[in-house]
Amino acid sequence: MQIAVTFRHMETSDAVRNYLEEKLSRVKKYIDEPIDAQAVLSVAKKIRHSAEVTLVAKGITIKGSEHTNDMYAAIDGTVDKIERQLKRYKEKLKEHKPASGRERRVAKTVYAAESIDEGLGQPSIIRSNSFSVKPMAVEEAVMQMDLLHKEFLVFTDSTTEEISVVYRRSDGNYGLIVPEAQ
Numbered sequence: 001m002q003i004a005v006t007f008r009h010m011e012t013s014d015a016v017r018n019y020l021e022e023k024l025s026r027v028k029k030y031i032d033e034p035i036d037a038q039a040v041l042s043v044a045k046k047i048r049h050s051a052e053v054t055l056v057a058k059g060i061t062i063k064g065s066e067h068t069n070d071m072y073a074a075i076d077g078t079v080d081k082i083e084r085q086l087k088r089y090k091e092k093l094k095e096h097k098p099a100s101g102r103e104r105r106v107a108k109t110v111y112a113a114e115s116i117d118e119g120l121g122q123p124s125i126i127r128s129n130s131f132s133v134k135p136m137a138v139e140e141a142v143m144q145m146d147l148l149h150k151e152f153l154v155f156t157d158s159t160t161e162e163i164s165v166v167y168r169r170s171d172g173n174y175g176l177i178v179p180e181a182q
Contacts, residue, residue: 008042
């Protein structure tokens with residue numbers, strides 16, 4: 001976990017930094033991917049201590065902040081808020097039941113590039129897999145793709161029962177490919 005701590009209107013303190021890092025290590029049990037955390041610890045008018053933390057993991061951004069009279073209490077409150085948000089996110093994924101419908105099987109084949117470029121007639125197959133495509137809503141497909149840390153996901157749209165593809169765009173947004181009705 002990469003943690004960047006910024007101190008505003010207060011002196012840099014290794015004790016506070018270590019306390020924050022120790023508390024943030026608790027969230028690792030909810031996300032197993034590399035996590036970047038930015039923390040801003042500040043004091044206003046010598047009595048208002050604030051802790052603001054932004055966690056960025058693959059596909060998820062979570063923010064939490066707390067303002068109290070004690071910096072350690074502010075850190076505790078902020079980490080507790082972030083932990084609750086992560087629990088809610090994980091529970092949402094666990095509890096979601098896929099829509100009932102037909103599950104399809106799709107085959108994936110990888111061809112050797114040289115066999116296609118040279119025009120040898122039949123391309124040579126390197127690897128072939130088949131997997132089931134579950135019916136699900138677009139939102140669930142995006143969540144599944146994020147949890148599986150994939151760049152795209154093939155799924156059956158539960159409303160139209162057509163095979164669709166959701167993918168991660170280079171600008172960080174998501175794209176959806178749906179078949180055209182004929």
